Amino acid sequence: MTSQDAIQAAVDRLADAQESRVPCAAVRDLIGTDDLPAAYAVQQGLVQRRLAGGATVVGRKIGATSKAVQDQLGVDQPDFGYLLSDMDVSSGAAPGAASISMRTLVQPRVEAEVAFVMGRDVDVPEEEITLDYVRASVASALPALEIVDSRIASWDIGFTDTVADNASSGLFVVGTADARSLAEVEPVDVVMSLTINGEERSAGTGAACLGDPLEALRWLAVQAARFGDPLRAGHLILSGALGPFVPFVPGDRVVASISGFAPLSVEFEE
Numbered sequence: 065m066t067s068q069d070a071i072q073a074a075v076d077r078l079a080d081a082q083e084s085r086v087p088c089a090a091v092r093d094l095i096g097t098d099d100l101p102a103a104y105a106v107q108q109g110l111v112q113r114r115l116a117g118g119a120t121v122v123g124r125k126i127g128a129t130s131k132a133v134q135d136q137l138g139v140d141q142p143d144f145g146y147l148l149s150d151m152d153v154s155s156g157a158a159p160g161a162a163s164i165s166m167r168t169l170v171q172p173r174v175e176a177e178v179a180f181v182m183g184r185d186v187d188v189p190e191e192e193i194t195l196d197y198v199r200a201s202v203a204s205a206l207p208a209l210e211i212v213d214s215r216i217a218s219w220d221i222g223f224t225d226t227v228a229d230n231a232s233s234g235l236f237v238v239g240t241a242d243a244r245s246l247a248e249v250e251p252v253d254v255v256m257s258l259t260i261n262g263e264e265r266s267a268g269t270g271a272a273c274l275g276d277p278l279e280a281l282r283w284l285a286v287q288a289a290r291f292g293d294p295l296r297a298g299h300l301i302l303s304g305a306l307g308p309f310v311p312f313v314p315g316d317r318v319v320a321s322i323s324g325f326a327p328l329s330v331e332f333e334e
Contacts, residue, residue, distance in 0.1 A: 066102035070094045075109035078215050078229055082110075085170050087217035090225045097222050104291070106228035111146050122300055123147040123182075124288065125210065127231035129273045129280045129304025133175070136308060141223065142274065144284055145231030147300055153235045156330055157209075163333040164211075164235070166314055172213045172234055175309035176258045176320035176328075178251045178270065178277045179208035179238050179302050186285045186295040193289065198282045201295075204243035205251060207325040209318065210302050211235040212309055236302060239328045249324035251277035256306040257321045268307025277303040 074091040081088035095102040115121070127143045128134050134141075156164035166172065183203030186193060213234030216225055226232045251270045258266040274280040280303045288294050295301065312318060314334040321327045 066095045066099050066105075071102055071105050071109065074106045074228055075113070078106070078110055079113055081170065081215035082168075085168075087170055088215055090216050090220055090222065091228050092222050092224050095224055095228065097224055099224060100227065103224040103227035107145060107230050110228075110230055111148070114148050114150070119148040119150045121146055122149050122152060123302070124284060124295065124299065125231055125233055125236070125302040126280050126284050126304040127212075127226065127233075131272070133305045133309060138222070142280070142283060142304065143223070143227045143231050144287055145227075145233045147233070147236060147302065151233065151235050152238075153211075154237045154240060157237045157239065157328055163331040164237070166332050166334055169211065169213050169234055170215055171219060172211050173309040173311050174258070174318055175210050175212060175305035176256050176266065176268075176307065176322060177208050177210060177273065177302055177305050178254060178322065179206040179300055180204070180277075180281055181206065181243070182295055182297050182299045182301065184297045186289070188289075190286055190289050193282060193285045195276075195278060195282050198285055199246060199278055201285075202246055202278075202281070204245060205249055206243050207239040207320060207322045207328045208302055209237040209320050209328055209330060210305070211237075237328065237330055238300065239325060242326045242328075244324060251303070253323075254306070255323045258307065258310070259319045259321075260310065260312055260316050262317075265310040266307040268305070270306060272306050273304045280304045
């Protein structure tokens, strides 16, 4: 069992790295490599600090859902983190809007995925959380770009490191004006291409996301129920990458083309 002192030390280390934008050492020296409750306790500590600073919870993200990203991170299972209001930079994707600032980021990468807006709470016994149930719980699907980030130097992370670091979250962009019902788009069938300055850098399909983005959503709903914090109506869910994440630099223009949706385009500035 990891001590509370070790958990607090991990929270402080990651929070200091976020504030200073100077990457820190991995936290597995403090919480071990397989103590998932401790890793999620660190995550909760970081989230609570953000909430105390005025942010609000707006949803969840699922990480490491594709084999390509698992290989990049050196992990073999998905995890989840929280989406907070200060992570939402979707206005930067609107026509004529300013570029998205990178001032809060440390070592960012970008990935394209399908997002869901929940139409009802998923507050039922675990055995009732079936694929059909979560499908019926979705109000709409949206195209999304997640700007993943790591406070840990050189992305030298194990599974407990990425869990503790809020599932290596950074910022996110969703095409809110391009919402579709699940009658209009089938998430498992989508095809994705991500370009940077016109060059394709990542590609994939809906099936790359735990076999189906809706299956990823079902997995998250079960985990959230087990943690006593179920998914809620109105929350945004980033279901996980459809292909490898890729680095970018200030001045880059990133475009995610996901079939069934209009292209989602952003530009980044320092």
